[in-house]
Amino acid sequence: MGVISISETPLHVLAVDDSNIDRKLIERLLKTFSYHVTAVDSGIKALEFLGLQDVENFQSFSPNPEEEVNLVITDYCMPGMTGFELLRKIKESKSLKDIPVVIMSSDNIPARINRCLEEGAEEFFLKPVRLSDVDKLKPYFSKNDRKTTDEEECVSSDRSRAMDDDDGGDVDGDGDDGVEAWSDENEQIEKDQSCHHKMFKIEDVVP
Amino acid sequence: MAAVPQLQRQFIEYTTSLYNEGYLDDQFTQLQKLQDESNPDFVAEVVSLFFEDSEKLLNNLATAIQQKSVDYKQVDSHVHQFKGSSSSIGAQRVTNVCVHFRNYCEEKNLDGCLRCLQQLKHEYILVRNKLEALFRLEQQILQAGGSIPMME
Numbered sequence: 001m002g003v004i005s006i007s008e009t010p011l012h013v014l015a016v017d018d019s020n021i022d023r024k025l026i027e028r029l030l031k032t033f034s035y036h037v038t039a040v041d042s043g044i045k046a047l048e049f050l051g052l053q054d055v056e057n058f059q060s061f062s063p064n065p066e067e068e069v070n071l072v073i074t075d076y077c078m079p080g081m082t083g084f085e086l087l088r089k090i091k092e093s094k095s096l097k098d099i100p101v102v103i104m105s106s107d108n109i110p111a112r113i114n115r116c117l118e119e120g121a122e123e124f125f126l127k128p129v130r131l132s133d134v135d136k137l138k139p140y141f142s143k144n145d146r147k148t149t150d151e152e153e154c155v156s157s158d159r160s161r162a163m164d165d166d167d168g169g170d171v172d173g174d175g176d177d178g179v180e181a182w183s184d185e186n187e188q189i190e191k192d193q194s195c196h197h198k199m200f201k202i203e204d205v206v207p
Numbered sequence: 208m209a210a211v212p213q214l215q216r217q218f219i220e221y222t223t224s225l226y227n228e229g230y231l232d233d234q235f236t237q238l239q240k241l242q243d244e245s246n247p248d249f250v251a252e253v254v255s256l257f258f259e260d261s262e263k264l265l266n267n268l269a270t271a272i273q274q275k276s277v278d279y280k281q282v283d284s285h286v287h288q289f290k291g292s293s294s295s296i297g298a299q300r301v302t303n304v305c306v307h308f309r310n311y312c313e314e315k316n317l318d319g320c321l322r323c324l325q326q327l328k329h330e331y332i333l334v335r336n337k338l339e340a341l342f343r344l345e346q347q348i349l350q351a352g353g354s355i356p357m358m359e
Contacts, residue, residue: 019292
């Protein structure tokens with residue numbers, strides 16, 4: 001079902017930031033490079049845009065091939081779901097894990113930066129983000145290089161092609177695809193790592 | 208009505224002083240670079256959002272700090288937002304107050320927080336007035352048929 005496009009469709013960036021000023025800024029910066037931009041104000045909305053079907057249980061991704069996202073750029077500190085949690089969800093999802101993710105943060109905290117990079121983020125930009133940062137995005141874009149029909153999970157509502165294991169799709173008909181449950185334990189880890197705990201003094205940080 | 212070159216010189220001098228006195232930093236220049244014929248009001252739009260956000264945050268801060276039992280995490284959360292938005296538009300002095308404010312929040316120092324809130328209000332009003340004056344100057348230049356000098 002993969003659509004190989006050799007046309008000049010602009011690369012599509014999904015920008016996620018709860019600050020309206022920063023959303024406006026990042027959108028303008030991205031459009032300077034002629035990217036097509038969708039800007040949302042939360043991690044949940046980002047996941048929904050990426051195809052999340054079951055919001056409450058974070059299950060069942062069904063990406064819309066017409067809205068293919070080639071890169072996600074997200075703020076780290078957001079209420080509800082942090083950028084790190086969003087990064088995790090994307091990297092844990094079979095259908096989304098190949099989408100490059102870039103994190104932005106106003107706080108220069110080396111431990112945070114490393115954690116994001118270890119979790120699979122391509123880059124970490126310190127805010128305020130500049131044109132020179134956005135210029136660095138070019139090599140990270142994915143475009144129609146998703147897995148082939150043999151390997152990819154079912155991305156349409158037609159579940160008949162779902163494989164007989166945990167490759168996605170609702171195999172047993174219980175309404176979920178058995179892969180993406182968000183456990184309480186994960187939530188606890190994330191709360192410990194959330195933006196407003198463990199505040200660091202600016203002086204403690206690498207200059 | 209002053210001549211265009213005079214107005215432009217005034218504009219350059221005023222802008223330079225804002226940078227020299229630390230009201231604005233390079234991020235403001237970055238914003239101006241993003242303004243062009245297809246986005247002619249970009250800076251004004253962003254600054255307008257900043258004004259709206261700031262006034263809301265200052266109100267929220269006043270409320271949070273006046274609670275019988277102050278929730279410092281909540282206060283810090285507002286200041287963090289304020290720090291973010293001020294740094295995104297280059298309002299350097301406002302950002303600097305936010306940094307100190309966050310330190311007082313971490314220490315749960317009520318006095319320090321109260322002082323910082325006053326300072327924050329003060330610096331915000333200053334930068335708001337200065338930016339409004341800058342936009343008025345720009346309008347004068349445009350109405351006189353001139354163009355806004357690009358600051359490097």
